[in-house]
C-alpha cells in the first residue's frame with residue numbers, strides 16, 4: 001500500500017507545507033489529489049508474511065496494521081511536520097499535552113534503553129499552566145526531580161544545568177503571556193555540554209518563524225490545536241525529533257498509551273497546515289500594526305510585543321525568527337482593576353474572548369482568570385503578570401477592523 005505520495009523537487013517550506021504527506025493512493029482510476037480520510041481501524045494485507053512485516057513498521061514506513069499504531073492520515077501529518085521542522089520523524093498526538101508527555105518520556109529515555117526515566121528535568125519557570133501541572137503532579141509525583149529557571153537568563157540557566165545535571169531541559173520558544181524569547185541556539189549549546197536533551201514547545205512561533213531542531217534542539221513540540229490547525233475546530237499535538245531513536249521511543253509510548261490522533265483530526269490539522277505560511281505571515285503583519293496603535297493609546301500603560309524596540313529580546317527575536325515577530329501581543333490597561341478589565345473585554349464586539357491562540361479569529365484572554373488562575377496573586381505579580389494585563393492572539397481579519405474594535409472598547413470602558 002502506498003497512500004502517501006510525495007512529489008519530488010520541493011525545497012521551500014511554503015511548497016512542502018502544501019504538498020508533503022498529501023495525495024492519495026495510486027489507483028488505476030486516478031490518484032485523489034487530497035488524501036482521503038481513512039476511518040478503518042484495521043488493515044488487511046495480501047498474505048501473513050506482509051502482515052508480519054507491517055507489524056515491524058516504524059513511523060513513516062507507510063505500513064498499517066491497527067489505527068492506534070498509525071494510519072495514512074496521521075502518517076501524512078507526521079510527514080509534513082517532519083519536513084517543516086527538519087526532523088528525523090514525528091508522532092501525531094491527541095493533544096498538545098499528550099505530545100509534551102511523550103516528548104518528556106522520549107527525551108528522558110537514556111540512550112540504548114527503552115525505559116523512560118528522566119533523572120532530573122529542568123524546566124522554564126514560564127511554562128503553560130498545564131505543562132507546569134504535568135511536571136508537578138506526574139513527574140515530580142513519580143520521584144523525578146523537577147527544577148525551574150529563567151531561560152532568558154543564560155548565566156542562570158548555565159548554573160542551573162551545572163548544579164542539577166538534568167538529562168532533560170524543557171522550554172517554550174516564546175513564553176505566555178509575557179512573550180519572553182528563549183535563545184534556542186545558545187541554550188542548546190549549554191544543555192548539550194552536559195549531555196542533556198533540549199525540548200522546545202514552539203506552539204507560539206510555528207515552523208514559519210523558526211525551526212528549533214535546526215537551531216540545536218532535540219525535540220520540538222506543538223499544540224496543533226493552535227496555529228497548525230488554526231481554525232478553532234480541532235484538538236491535536238505533534239512531537240518532532242532530531243534523531244530516530246527518540247522518534248521510536250515516542251512512537252512506542254504513543255502506541256502503548258493510546259495517545260494517537262484520530263483520522264478526522266489528522267486531516268483537519270493537515271489541511272490547516274497548507275495555509276500556515278499565509279496565515280502566520282498575515283497575522284504577524286496585523287500584529288505589528290496593532291502593537292503600534294496600542295503603544296499610542298493613552299488608555300494603555302504598556303505593550304509587550306517582540307517587534308517593538310522596547311521588548312527586552314527585540315534583537316534576538318528579529319535574528320531568530322527571520323524578521324518576523326509573531327502574532328501575540330500582551331498589554332496593560334492603565335490603572336485598571338479586575339472590573340475595568342472585565343468591562344473592556346465585554347465591550348469588544350469583534351475580538352473573541354476565547355481561551356486559546358493561533359486561530360484565524362482574533363482572540364483575547366485575561367491571564368489572571370484563565371491561564372494563571374491557579375497561581376497565587378503574589379507569585380503572579382512577582383512574575384510580572386499583573387491584574388491589568390490581557391493577551392491578544394491576532395487573527396487574519398482586517399487590521400483596521402481589529403484596531404477599531406480595540407479603540408471603541410477602550411473609549412467605552414473609561
Ligand SMILES: Cc1ncc(COP(=O)(O)O)c(C=O)c1O
Pocket residue numbers: 095096097098128130172176201203204222223224225226235236237356
Ligand atoms: C504553549 C502551549 N503548549 C501546550 C498547550 C497544550 O495544548 P492542548 O490544549 O492542545 O493540549 C498549550 C495550550 O494552550 C499551549 O499554549
